[in-house]
Amino acid sequence: MGLTDKEVFDLTPEDEDVPFLYVDGYWKDDKSEFHEYKVSTSDDDFEDDDTIFFYGLSESEVIDAISQGIRTIHDFVITSYHK
Numbered sequence: 001m002g003l004t005d006k007e008v009f010d011l012t013p014e015d016e017d018v019p020f021l022y023v024d025g026y027w028k029d030d031k032s033e034f035h036e037y038k039v040s041t042s043d044d045d046f047e048d049d050d051t052i053f054f055y056g057l058s059e060s061e062v063i064d065a066i067s068q069g070i071r072t073i074h075d076f077v078i079t080s081y082h083k
Contacts, residue, residue, distance in 0.1 A: 018083050021062055023053070025078040028070065039081075 020040055026033045037053035039062065044055075057065070065078045072078075 018059060020052075021057070021059060021081050021083060023062060023078045023081045025076050025080075027076050029075065034076070 018041060020038055022036045023039050024033070024035045024037075034053075038051055039057050040052050040055045041058050042056065059081075062078060062081050065072050065074070066080065070077050
């Protein structure tokens, strides 16, 4: 279940230099939800490896993943995020 065009338009990245984002969503296979998973916007930030769920997703890419809903290539669906 993705967002409407208006909802996607309302999600505009404010600052691409944010080092981390926090995402909510669910796993595609069993629909179990997750909350506040930490995403690194960098591919090479391995200092905090044990607490980072996913690497290399910019704010724009997270917004795109939200708009795609279940159609993403990932094993999970992102439903919302915050900084």
